[in-house]
Amino acid sequence: MRINRLVAATAGLGLALTLAACGGQGAGGVDDAPGGNSADADPSDQTIGVAMPTQTSERWIADGEAVKSQLEEKGYTVDLQFANDDIPTQSQQIDQMITQGVDLLIIASIDGTALSSQLESAAAKDIPVIAYDRLINGSDHVEFYVTFDNYNVGVQQATSLLVGLGFLEEDGTEAADAPTSPQNIEVFAGSPDDNNAGFFFDGAMETLAPYLEDGRIVVPSGQTDFDTVATLRWSQEAAQTRMEDLLTSTYSGGEELDGVLSPFDGISRGVITALQGAGHGPSLEEGLPIVSGQDAEIASVSLIDQGVQFATIFKDTRKLASQAVTAATSFLEGDEPEANDTETYDNGVKIVPSYLLESDIVYKENISELLIDSGYYTQEQVDTGQ
Structure with missing residues (x-):
């Protein structure tokens, strides 16, 4: 995760002390900045935005419900949104989540190339982004990817x-x-x-x-x-x-x-x-x-x-949701989630660390x-x- 550093001048000693907290502050260095999170924060104080592509497929309904329920079991507040396969709707939903100060985003994108500005905004507020089953392309600000092989x-x-x-x-x-x-x-x-x-x-x-x-x-x-x-x-x-x-x-x-x-x-x-x-x-x-x-x-x-x-x-989808929740928890606790693939998923800007699940x-x-x-x-x- 990104490390924010706040430099405080100590007048009496003339020394500069650097205080570091993994993802602990917003881009402005203010503890309660939107999107700020801390390894010491209680899950009940943290909100996770979950953006799913559509409710026209029962698969995505199941995914959304599984991710939401498993996050809520851990005590997180969840903002789950479905975009009805409409790209502008999903973009607006994610913009709103960022504005309202979510601590992390889990996104199953409609169009993997259409969210660059949203991810820029998330990065500016130190909000980690997990791509869920659909890789988000063309952005450096995708921290992790959970999917099947x-x-x-x-x-x-x-x-x-x-x-x-x-x-x-x-x-x-x-x-x-x-x-x-x-x-x-x-x-x-x-x-x-x-x-x-x-x-x-x-x-x-x-x-x-x-x-x-x-x-x-x-x-x-x-x-x-x-x-x-x-x-x-x-x-x-x-x-x-x-x-x-x-x-x-x-x-x-x-x-x-x-x-x-x-x-x-x-x-x-x-x-x-x-x-x-x-x-x-x-x-x-x-x-x-x-x-x-x-x-x-x-x-x-x-x-x-x-x-x-x-x-x-x-x-x-229960296993995929569990892996997304595991990755989200790692980020919010100040750790890096475990990846089992660091070579396959190139989004055009970076190789996105990924966790792949098996299917039948x-x-x-x-x-x-x-x-x-x-x-x-x-x-x-x-x-x-x-």
């Missing part, structure tokens, strides 16, 4: 697709009865303004590369570059429209579509809606293509249980083990999709 999430997405297509077993080994004819797939990627989307895409496409190179997998539309297949704001509606367009332009002559690489459950549901609307399905057993996913949203977990969506990636592939067969037995969902939620 996003490249590996992409690997898992592609792996689940390969399992569904019959090339791999669920344990990742080669299937003995793998398809002998080429399998047709289409590719979707996440939002181009989300730093994680590139990691997901790279992990997935590099996993699929050997199959694409030797012709075991084919993309009939030819759309495989990130800019073409990206889905702005991870929009379910945009994904549905693009899938409908692909079906019309590429598959109207009776070509078979075997699978779709989807990086997010909302996108997956949009794709599935388009497929079912065009007469595919309605289930995997009845000819619906294999569709991957991510975030283990309850609506998609229920579809997996029903044999409609094939798989998703479970990123336990959810198939129909392991829903109970991963999601119900762990208390993440109840059986009733899986049954109803709510």
